[in-house]
Amino acid sequence: MKKTILALCLVQSLFGLEIVGLGYGTQNEAKKSALDDLSHNISVNVSSDYISFIFKDDKENYAKIVNKLVSIKSELPILGAKFTYENQSEMMKATLEDTTALNLYTTKLNDFKIEIQKLLAKIETTKNNDEKYSLYELTLNLLNSYEKHEIVALMLGYKRAETLPISSTDIEAKMIALGKNINSIDLASKLLAKNFTRKNIFIYPLTTNGSNEITPFAAVLKDNLSSKVNQATSPNTSEYYLSGNYEVSNDGIFLTYNLLDKQNNTLKSSSLFLDKVAYKNLRATPNNLTFDQEVELSKDKLKSELKVELSFKEFGSKNVLLKSGNEVELIAKSNRQAYIYLIGHTLHEHEKFSYLVELQEASGDERFLYTLGASEVNRPIPLPLSFIVSEPYGYESIQMFASTSKPELPSCKMRDGLCVIGNQPQIVVAKTRALKAKKQGEMKAEACLSFTTVGK
Numbered sequence: 221m222k223k224t225i226l227a228l229c230l231v232q233s234l235f236g237l238e239i240v241g242l243g244y245g246t247q248n249e250a251k252k253s254a255l256d257d258l259s260h261n262i263s264v265n266v267s268s269d270y271i272s273f274i275f276k277d278d279k280e281n282y283a284k285i286v287n288k289l290v291s292i293k294s295e296l297p298i299l300g301a302k303f304t305y306e307n308q309s310e311m312m313k314a315t316l317e318d319t320t321a322l323n324l325y326t327t328k329l330n331d332f333k334i335e336i337q338k339l340l341a342k343i344e345t346t347k348n349n350d351e352k353y354s355l356y357e358l359t360l361n362l363l364n365s366y367e368k369h370e371i372v373a374l375m376l377g378y379k380r381a382e383t384l385p386i387s388s389t390d391i392e393a394k395m396i397a398l399g400k401n402i403n404s405i406d407l408a409s410k411l412l413a414k415n416f417t418r419k420n421i422f423i424y425p426l427t428t429n430g431s432n433e434i435t436p437f438a439a440v441l442k443d444n445l446s447s448k449v450n451q452a453t454s455p456n457t458s459e460y461y462l463s464g465n466y467e468v469s470n471d472g473i474f475l476t477y478n479l480l481d482k483q484n485n486t487l488k489s490s491s492l493f494l495d496k497v498a499y500k501n502l503r504a505t506p507n508n509l510t511f512d513q514e515v516e517l518s519k520d521k522l523k524s525e526l527k528v529e530l531s532f533k534e535f536g537s538k539n540v541l542l543k544s545g546n547e548v549e550l551i552a553k554s555n556r557q558a559y560i561y562l563i564g565h566t567l568h569e570h571e572k573f574s575y576l577v578e579l580q581e582a583s584g585d586e587r588f589l590y591t592l593g594a595s596e597v598n599r600p601i602p603l604p605l606s607f608i609v610s611e612p613y614g615y616e617s618i619q620m621f622a623s624t625s626k627p628e629l630p631s632c633k634m635r636d637g638l639c640v641i642g643n644q645p646q647i648v649v650a651k652t653r654a655l656k657a658k659k660q661g662e663m664k665a666e667a668c669l670s671f672t673t674v675g676k
Contacts, residue, residue, distance in 0.1 A: 237318040240316075245312075325378060326378060335362055336359055353398045399493045408441065418460050420450060421462055422452040422455045426465055428468065433506040433512065438466070439674055441475075463477070473494040474493050475491065526556050528554045528620055529554075530550065533550075542609045544610060544611070554596075554598075555598055561590070561620075565619070568614035568616075572645055574649075575641060576588045576641065618668070619652075622664065625662040
């Protein structure tokens with residue numbers, strides 16, 4: 221069976237904005253994959269525009285909203301996509317147009333506003349604290365859905381007329397005041413599991429503060445919750461996802477898990493406050509927030525028609541938690557012929573360095589350089605070398621740099637079997653990005669894949 225894939229491009233014409241995706245495979249598979257992947261691909265383009273808008277419109281909550289964007293931008297819901305299928309080439313074309321889709325998003329946003337207003341009015345007249353907590357939980361769910369729909373709407377030309385009467389921060393504070401402090405991760409998992417009873421759910425570990433790192437706390441909570449729900453083994457085989465984030469305060473952690481369907485619609489949310497005694501022996505704050513922000517917020521400067529993606533086969537690219545013994549294979553995808561090379565960043569608590577990743581068995585620089593040819597354009601291509609997860613465990617990141625002309629690789633020196641570029645990953649990122657295009661018409665692009673490894 222042919223595997224379905226998708227590529228994205230944005231087309232600005234006299235007729236408006238179009239977002240186009242191309243999928244290959246059987247008709248049903250191509251359409252399903254297009255809806256699954258289009259959300260993620262839109263997020264590659266939307267970050268800088270959305271962040272600029274938020275800074276202008278809501279400076280008070282700017283930092284928090286930008287951090288949250290890192291978590292939710294890969295869960296963007298798709299409304300009004302049009303599909304055309306070519307039987308001979310088995311190609312599906314999915315198109316999202318501002319002239320038709322924007323009205324759908326605007327209507328949806330207005331519906332959310334009305335529902336939020338109704339819930340807030342009901343909260344005002346509710347005296348029972350448990351009922352009030354449940355109503356705040358529903359309101360937080362709607363706000364989360366509103367934010368994700370608004371990201372796409374703004375990209376399509378939506379003009380926000382007024383801000384919402386309440387923010388996520390306001391609701392979280394009220395829920396903390398009302399809620400009972402949960403004093404163990406096991407109890408928290410039991411309470412969360414009661415709200416998520418559907419079958420075949422893939423659970424992503426929670427993230428926090430705009431970081432992609434899976435902290436020890438998030439890893440333990442994910443494992444504990446996994447034993448209490450009907451869990452899918454991989455995101456590719458699941459019918460639903462559990463995804464969310466948390467915030468650390470002096471007194472504990474406020475966390476939210478959202479149940480999403482394959483179209484990234486939020487079906488249900490569950491939030492609770494976890495007393496700090498529950499995770500007293502587990503680190504909950506990320507160690508590499510500055511590095512993540514540098515990678516996430518600066519890569520938009522590489523605006524180019526060349527678009528690339530990097531993921532793990534079976535594990536995907538979002539909130540990846542790998543365990544000892546996992547054999548992992550890297551998947552690259554590009555919308556044009558391109559040369560690619562990878563830089564790995566080891567970001568462990570006690571050791572940090574960057575190195576060139578070997579991609580194939582060859583001599584000299586050729587072992588670090590791989591060519592995606594014409595027949596591989598828009599297709600997910602397994603890179604030749606795979607690896608098995610082993611010690612030391614911790615947070616790591618792989619950046620894929622792509623160019624339409626053969627690039628000059630960063631200089632490195634062999635150390636313990638790796639070609640090490642430097643011991644300060646953030647500086648390595650900046651220097652590598654600074655390598656300018658040398659040929660007229662040359663295009664550059666990058667993708668980043670972060671993951672956390674743990675022992676079994």
